[in-house]
Amino acid sequence: MSTVIHQPRVAWDGARAFVRAATGPRFSAFADEVHDLLGPEICSAFIETRDQLLTESARTGGDRRAFDLEAGRWRVRLEELLRSRPELSGAVQDLTSRGFES
Template identity: 40%
Template sequence: MPTLHVPRVAWDGARVIVRACADRDWAVWFANWINAQAGPPFGQLVMQTRTRLAAGYGYEAAALEAGRWRVRLDDLMAQRPDLVEPLAEIVREATQRLRAAA
């Protein structure tokens, strides 16, 4: 398997989280996964993102949330390099599932 580019995983992860948060079930699924991997603050942050996006602030809110998640995920992977591969895998899986659901 090729070496993963951590900044790319962070960006892709951020985009997937924001996209997943458009639907409550997807947001809960991702919140549960990241909670199990990284701890409760991260699952709660996913649900807070869901709440902010549901408030309906459009593209600007989605872009802001994606930026926040990019930083969070980048920091998380710097502190926990063991999560780089699992995060990359769940991002791939979520991307495929979200495409299939659309």
């Protein structure tokens, strides 16, 4: 029996987890896992997300809009990744569960 994976849902859950992990205490470990599982290009985007979120948080005093905007960007990025490389959906799901632990 095969499992049907709903890629938009995987992308949305992943996006929320990635944004949470970007400013979490396990950022470095999570970034290493992103690099290992999804590659250097996605890891670079993840590091940029952290930089943007920290900059915006300092500028605005923690306004949630920057987090929401980054989550939207990650949703699109992960949907595109899963569309072109569906075999990575298990890796995205693993990272998602780790991201919510951060």
